[in-house]
Amino acid sequence: MIQLEEVRFGYPGHEVLRGVTLHVTEGESVALVGLNGCGKSTLLRLCAGLLRPSAGRVLLGGDDLTRLSRRAAARRVALLHQSAPAVPGMTVRQLVRQGRYADRGPLGMLRDSDDPVCARAMADVGVTGWADRPVDSLSGGERQRVRLAMALAQGTRVLLLDEPTTYLDLRHQLEVMGLVARLRDERGLTVVMVLHDLGHAARFADRIVALRSGTVAADGPPREVVTPALLADVLGVVGRVGRDPEGGWPVCYPDHPVKDETPLVK
Numbered sequence: 001m002i003q004l005e006e007v008r009f010g011y012p013g014h015e016v017l018r019g020v021t022l023h024v025t026e027g028e029s030v031a032l033v034g035l036n037g038c039g040k041s042t043l044l045r046l047c048a049g050l051l052r053p054s055a056g057r058v059l060l061g062g063d064d065l066t067r068l069s070r071r072a073a074a075r076r077v078a079l080l081h082q083s084a085p086a087v088p089g090m091t092v093r094q095l096v097r098q099g100r101y102a103d104r105g106p107l108g109m110l111r112d113s114d115d116p117v118c119a120r121a122m123a124d125v126g127v128t129g130w131a132d133r134p135v136d137s138l139s140g141g142e143r144q145r146v147r148l149a150m151a152l153a154q155g156t157r158v159l160l161l162d163e164p165t166t167y168l169d170l171r172h173q174l175e176v177m178g179l180v181a182r183l184r185d186e187r188g189l190t191v192v193m194v195l196h197d198l199g200h201a202a203r204f205a206d207r208i209v210a211l212r213s214g215t216v217a218a219d220g221p222p223r224e225v226v227t228p229a230l231l232a233d234v235l236g237v238v239g240r241v242g243r244d245p246e247g248g249w250p251v252c253y254p255d256h257p258v259k260d261e262t263p264l265v266k
């Protein structure tokens with residue numbers, strides 16, 4: 001479904017991805033992990049066709065993304081950005097309808113069939129009751145759920161989620177992760193999500209891909225990938241890894257940061 005072949009990408013004066021090869025099959029759920037600034041969001045933006053690789057290729061369903069128009073790409077893949085400012089006064093319903101932009105008619109009008117799609121997306125995420133509230137009156141966590149509804153309203157087979165649980169309390173983190181897992185199971189969606197919570201990644205993703213220094217440092221099922229070595233070498237913490245007694249997925253017990261010469265705060 002998504003293929004990255006030896007992808008390189010950098011911002012001016014700063015190379016971020018240095019040859020990433022990654023194949024995601026249809027219906028798979030992949031968690032991207034790695035330290036701040038290692039290139040996870042950049043990789044998602046490349047998968048959405050919002051950035052072009054400086055070398056290598058990104059294919060979506062076999063088609064080179066650089067050859068698809070923005071609108072054609074948006075019919076196939078939805079990206080929940082890490083954060084986006086709310087337009088003052090825009091209601092929840094209006095924002096969710098923005099998710100349908102790729103399917104607008106010739107005059108830019110929303111088709112009649114859009115409303116049920118938006119209504120379903122809002123119901124999926126549990127935000128129907130806020131439909132007429134201005135988005136800028138919502139809390140950070142409420143806004144995050146509305147933005148997820150907007151991404152779902154795009155109606156694509158591929159969902160790219162950049163830190164979907166940001167701002168959410170524990171209960172809503174579990175609800176959103178459960179919803180994403182359900183969408184994958186019931187509708188066969190392909191999901192690639194950036195997660196900082198390795199516990200969520202280990203529990204909810206089929207596969208974990210860890211980035212370090214612009215390349216893939218580890219790639220495999222959580223039970224194989226989540227190890228003390230991954231914690232230390234990729235995430236920079238010393239810790240233990242156990243197993244959930246009921247589910248069997250790996251559970252991390254991070255203890256302290258790996259000793260590093262570079263202080264976070266000088």
Ligand SMILES: Nc1ncnc2c1ncn2[C@@H]1O[C@H](COP(=O)(O)OP(=O)(O)OP(=O)(O)O)[C@@H](O)[C@H]1O
Binds near residue numbers: 012014034038040042
């Ligand atoms: N528009 C931009 N212009 C210049 N540099 C950028 C731009 N966007 C990101 N970067 C830099 O590229 C690197 C990778 O950024 P990216 O957002 O992909 O990292 P990330 O792994 O998603 O980080 P985080 O976990 O903090 O969200 C960082 O060093 C960042 O400062």
